[in-house]
Amino acid sequence: MSQHPPPSSPPGAVASAAAGAAAAGVRPGNRLDRWRESYAVRTASMTASEIRALFAVANRPEVVSLAGGMPYLPALPLDTIAAIAQRLIAEKGAVALQYGSGQGEEVLREQIVEVMHQQRIQAHPDDVVVTTGSQQALDLVSRVFLDPGDVVVAEAPSYVGALNVFRSYQARIVHVAMDADGLQPEALDEALTRLAAQGQRVKFLYTVPNHHNPAGVTLSLQRRPAVLAVCRRHGVLVLEDDPYALLGFGGDPLPALRSMDAENVVHLGSFSKTFAPGFRIGWAVAPHAVREKLVLAAESSVLCPTSFGQFAIAEYLQTYDWLGQVKVFRELYRERRDAMLDALAVHLPQATWTHPDGGFYVWLTLPEGLDAKAMLPRAVTSRVAFVPGTAFYADGSGRRSMRLSYCFPTAERIREGVRRLAGVVQDELEVLETFGSVDPSPHERAGSVDSPGPELA
Secondary structure, three states, X not given: OOOOOOOOOOOOHHHHHHHHHHHOOOOOOOOOOOOHHHXXXXXXXXXXXXXXXXXXXXXXXXXXXXXXXXXXXXXXXXXXXHHHHHHHHHXXXXXXXXXXXXXXXXXXXXXXXXXXXXXXXXXXXXXXEEEOHHHHHHHHHHHHHOOOOOEEEEEEOOOHHHHHHHHHOOXXXXXXXXXXXXXXXXXXXXXXXXXXXXXXXXXXXXXXXOOOOOOOOOOOOOHHHHHHHHHXXXXXXXXXXXXXXXXXXXXXXXXXXXHHOOOOEEEEEEOOOOOOHHHOOEXXXXXXXXXXXXXXXXXXXXXXXXXXXXXXXXXHHHXXXXXXXXXXXXXXXXXXHHHHHHHHHHHOOXXXXXXXXXXXXXXXXXXXXXXXXXXXXXXXXXXXXXXXXHHHOOOOOOOOEEEEEOOOOOHHHHHHHHHHHHHHHHHHHHHHHXXXXXXXXXXXXXXXXXXXXXXXX
């Protein structure tokens, strides 16, 4: 349909129509997108990241990518998984390839309950909602709880995939400080008290307590009851996103927040890190009334999660030593973590970084005056990639920081990648010494937000 008025339109009609549309909050279309004026207001937060184009280059084999949070799938027993898939289709294909329950298949929900026992969570299969990865669980919880303008409190920094979901529901994100022991209960209490005094509606705390993405730290055992007590006192739900809990390099995993306060915690889990992300199977465990809302929201979204993936994972958990496989992953990632920390100590002593005791990530902070986001194009030119820290803040903070991932490259490639990164940092320091710092543009100061794709999240 034409965007121009008919020939009989009086002079000034176009300008008057444009002014009226602007007053009504309607955005005019343009030649590139004729439907722009029809989009929902919430789509304004759906912006592509300028770093995505760089990562199309960064995925080339000559580039050492320390960016992606991809599990090392060659370590899986692929022949066993192939046999499971073949047997499943041959023996149960008519069921496994059919529509299923919106809540998820009971056989898998029973297995998920057993998996959560590792973290001392006591639950019934009826408490579990199977989702299309834990990313869908984040979306469902947000759809159930968030109205435009509501507040989500989240750690600083926070998982980029969660920030994108909260923004899509037009929530305001308020960050709370972390340190080497995770989220700081005192800072959380101060933030919630301040927000309450301002009349802000805080719907939930979002936290990744174990082997944090991106910070690599773990909420200490001593702080866990304190965080829960703060949230109870303020009447704030806790959204516990916990995909890395079983990938610790020490002893048994710490008890989940859900195990300490089942009525005030929605616990999210995933098989993407301990098994394979391609199955796209995660879950949520929630109080009864919340669970009912999540099931209804899930049915309206996808009808049901993949039946075949659910039956395949259930068979894997029932017939294979899956805990033994998790230990294989843990030792593999421990070796690569050590390679990264050793390389950083040798090549980048002028920087600081976290020392993860599990998971996939190291959070590195550059010397004063450097900008990781501005440095990324030059790093890719030097054949090394990382995710700038700005991706993990709602307000564009974190310019001196970056997330380095050690889960996928070999130890040798990690050492080479850190060596290349150190060369880029040294060049930047020399430029800084010669010319001084360069202020970011007004757009950057306002906080442009990065949204890396799933292979980076």
